Amino acid sequence: MRRIIVVGQPNAGKTLFCLNFAEFLGMQSVTINFESFERGCSSRVISLSEAKSLLVGEREHQTLDLQSIVMTIPWGKGRKEFELIDTTGLADRIDFEPHIRRAMAQTLHCMRQADVIFHVLDCTKVAQLGFLKGIGEIDYQIAEFGQLKKGYVLLANKIDLPQAKEGLARIAMEFPGHRVIGISALTKHGFKEVKEIAKQFL
């Protein structure tokens, strides 16, 4: 089973993307495997709407575990399984909270093992703050790291918000040679393209 890992800065919309992508592929409820440093592994069957209200939030670092969901994608006449892994946001600064650092380390470890990287960026942030602040050093590093993988794609999120188009253009400029897809994790805009790309990589 191939593993797709979803990474990006905190609050880019990784978790919502994961859950809505699962919904887009036709899942009603998901089994989420939580993998946490402190509490070990646990697994929960949960409906998607419940998962969204529970796991998605406006705070940074809402996600501190690796949350993986096994889902299937149409494949020829049947369906193919893959694992989508939601991770802790990676920030540029060194966090003073040890548990957040640990969660980031866990994300890095998982990135090494994953086959495909989905890199989520926040369009509006890029548009508002410009390159220097909107796109962090971390994003460039992830992009370079991603090239070593079987698949790597940039998902420019929050395309449904105003100003986002501008941000998307800037991101495309800033990462030449990479595939950039404008998506909205909230409205599922652009998910069809993501699905096609996922199929190429799996």
Add this chain to the structure above:
Amino acid sequence: MGREIITMVENGEVTVSEALSILKRTYTAAGQPKLELASNEKLAAIKQQLDSLIGLHSVKELINEIQAYAAIQQRRSAVNLASEPVVLHSIFMGNPGTGKTTVARIIGQLFQEMGVLQKGHLVEVERADLVAEYIGQTAQRTREQLRKASGGILFIDEAYSLARGGEKDFGKEAIDTIVKTMEDQRSNLVVILAGYTAPMEEFLETNPGLRSRFPIIIRFPDYTSLELFRIAEQMLKQREYQLSKAARRKLLAMIEALKRRDDGNFGNARTIRNIIEKAIRKQAVRLVHIANPTRAQLMEIAAEDLQEVNDD
């Protein structure tokens, strides 16, 4: 390397970006985590350990060959050249006490460090660990041991005992199970059959399928008297003892006598170890009544401490 960087992130010593830029370098063009090759220090330390074994020149040479072969196969696959899977299943033949287990343990560490084996630990088993009393249980018991050894080495001592007892013996079932698993887990399990030379040869002759499945045959020659003497010295040095002049002469004479009397049961290095350990005990008895023994006295093994030991 990779793991250490990630630990540094955890401890807040580097930023995630820095970590990623370093992690990048641990990858090959093929997108696989790079197997950290020969250059590293741990590997050198393990090689050093192998080199410090006395004698065994042919064995060392063969292990060097295998190691180089494995390393080159890894590099070839890194640049997308055709590479043969490295099959490391081996047969170790040699008299008791010629270093078979010691070498197996070092090989385990060596291949773990090279990234050929995941864990590189050694699981030492003999017939009783594999073969059960009742029908149908042998496969289970054998599989259990194989599972334990997964990622490392399964070292089967006196392997020919599995074939003794004729057609109806359950040993055959154990062999079949091992051979099956060996093929399936080729990349993550190494099986070593070990035993004395003569019965081992016979065992391989009666099971012709085995020879081709164990491509590496390492013969452990008997040690010469001088090698045995140097082994004794090394053992004493590790334990911080030394021989007096008279004791050196006596030990050499003892070894030569033992070699002459050799009836095939001579325990080689193991007998030497027993002699040394006995000498250390005798020295302790000799010194225990002396009120204030000097440092030199505490270290010295005198001729009178050396005594014959009865093996068996």
